[in-house]
Amino acid sequence: MKCIGSGGFSKVYLCETLGQYFAMKVMNKDQVMRNQKQSIVLNEKAILMKMNSHPFATKLHYTIETEHTVVFVVEFCAGGELFNLLKQHRRMKEHQARFYFLEILSALHELHSNGIIYRDLKPENIVIDHQGHVRLADFGLSKFSTDDQHNESFCGSAEYMAPEMLLRYCELLCRKGHRKELDVYCLGALLYELVVGIPPYYSKDID
Numbered sequence: 001m002k003c004i005g006s007g008g009f010s011k012v013y014l015c016e017t018l019g020q021y022f023a024m025k026v027m028n029k030d031q032v033m034r035n036q037k038q039s040i041v042l043n044e045k046a047i048l049m050k051m052n053s054h055p056f057a058t059k060l061h062y063t064i065e066t067e068h069t070v071v072f073v074v075e076f077c078a079g080g081e082l083f084n085l086l087k088q089h090r091r092m093k094e095h096q097a098r099f100y101f102l103e104i105l106s107a108l109h110e111l112h113s114n115g116i117i118y119r120d121l122k123p124e125n126i127v128i129d130h131q132g133h134v135r136l137a138d139f140g141l142s143k144f145s146t147d148d149q150h151n152e153s154f155c156g157s158a159e160y161m162a163p164e165m166l167l168r169y170c171e172l173l174c175r176k177g178h179r180k181e182l183d184v185y186c187l188g189a190l191l192y193e194l195v196v197g198i199p200p201y202y203s204k205d206i207d
Contacts, residue, residue: 044140057135086197091194115144116144117179118136160189
């Protein structure tokens with residue numbers, strides 16, 4: 001029906017069939033291969049399948065592969081992003097923030113129970129269904145990781161980055177990498193933004 005989002009090598013379309021709406025993430029195979037993102041696409045599919053039964057994670061309905069594209073057909077959440085809701089209201093009352101916080105916490109707990117670090121928790125990656133409940137979306141940066149594994153890759157969004165991620169980037173102290181505790185920091189930063197209106201260390205200067 002229309003394009004509702006885009007990323008580095010994908011576009012997301014709102015589509016309808018037999019009276020039911022879906023969000024269709026279409027990834028260009030050539031761009032995926034050129035940027036060596038095959039493992040990221042396969043990883044995202046595996047995590048979506050692992051989380052498919054959880055009430056606060058995006059539901060994967062179909063995967064489709066054609067000669068030129070790979071497609072994830074997922075649940076369409078008519079409420080849009082939590083980011084837009086926050087932008088509209090500026091900040092939330094404590095009981096409203098608690099409601100969203102607990103649903104997001106439940107989804108993160110399920111991820112961690114399955115050995116997955118989310119790594120990019122922010123209002124733009126949380127969508128709201130037609131009943132007002134949240135769905136954790138976009139598992140492109142998520143990773144399967146054991147409790148004793150220290151991950152070295154640098155990723156995430158500047159406003160919500162945990163200290164261990166920044167220390168890894170700046171090469172300060174000893175380079176120990178990050179584990180699932182990184183998500184706990186991001187959840188705290190998100191809660192702060194819900195009740196205050198801006199992230200805890202917000203600056204227009206990303207550096």
